[in-house]
Amino acid sequence: MNRDKALQRAMPWLVTVALFAFWExxxxxxxxxxxxxxxxxxxxxxxVKFAPQIMHHSLQTLFTTTVGFVVGVVGGALLGVAIGASRLVYNGLYPVLIGFNSIPKVAVVPVLVIWFGIGTVPAIVTAFVISFFPIVVNVATGLATIEPELRDVLRSLGATKLEILTKIGLPRAMPYLFASLKIAITLAFVGSVIAETVASNEGIGYLMLSASSSYNVPLVFAGLIVVAVMGVLMYAVAVWFERRMTGWAFRGSDLMT
Structure with a gap:
């Protein structure tokens, strides 16, 4: 068992090393x-050569992504609760959300530049917009999948709609919420980098665009690797919170055991 756990922990590093070795x-x-x-x-x-510049731009990207992601989590969770708890809200807002999510986010960035100018705000808004939808959908799905029989039993015991929502619905939606967070955090980085390539003078996206214009392709790939590392770290943070807040929802996932 200890050997299996050690192998599981080592597998990401082994695969990464093998990937870079094959690339080389x-x-x-x-x-x-x-x-x-x-x-x-x-x-x-x-x-190593461009470490100071990369550090500066990566911190900017991390800041814009984190702010946009946090706003997306708060707004998406609240709207997801509203949609999942009310059929009226669902019928009114869900088609609008689907239509808005179908719009390519890169097409929204020029509009954000007109509204807010070039800088940090377009990147934050883009990160928010691109991470917002999966959170809304997953939270609403978690609330909507409460078994009707369970609702009927609770109502027969005198539970109000608010009590059903807070004591059954929200805990039921928590695994869905954290599943969406792991998706949304990677999408938020995509949104930030897209906005930085179009409407910013800072950030990894801006650095990569500047490097590509001077044909410094190794620096472009360095930026890609930095974004990937930041995405993995933020994903790991989301998994850490998920394990501690919804550990009761985890089951064995290895089909061969």
């Missing part, structure tokens, strides 16, 4: 130009 070997064997695909070793050297 592929570039060496094919002799591909670094303008097209730089070797990982060159990318890591670039990370």
């Amino acid at each position: 070997l592929f570039c060496i064997v094919t002799g591909i130009d670094q303008v097209i695909l730089p070797r990982p070793s060159v990318v890591f050297v670039t990370l």
Whole structure:
């Protein structure tokens, strides 16, 4: 059992090392130009060389993503509760949300520039908009999937709609909420980077755009790796909170045991 747990913990690192080793070997064997695909070793050297600039821009991206994500969590959870608890609200708002979510977010950024100008605000709003919808849908789904029999039993015992919502509905929706958070945090980074490439003079998106304009492809890949690392770390934070707040919802997931 201890060996299995150690292997499970080591697997992400082993897969990552194998991926970078294959990438390095592929570039060496094919002799591909670094303008097209730089070797990982060159990318890591670039990370060290431009560490101060990368740190500055990555902190900006982390800030805008976190703010947009937090606002998305609060707004999405509240609206999800409203939609899941009321058929009237569901019928009125859900089609509007689907239509708004169908709009490409990159098309929204120029409008945000007109409203707020170039800078931090468009990136925050884009991160919020792109992470908002999955939270709303999952929370509403968690509330809507309460068994009718359970509702009937609670009503027969004298429970009010508010009591059913707070004591049964919200705990039932918590696993759905945290499942959506793990999706939304990665989408929030996508939104921030998209906005930074169009409407910012700071952030990883801006850094990557500047590097690509000067054909510094290793720096572009360094930016991609930094965004990936930040996404994994934020995902891990969401999993940490999920384990502590909804541990009762976890079951064994290995089908072979």
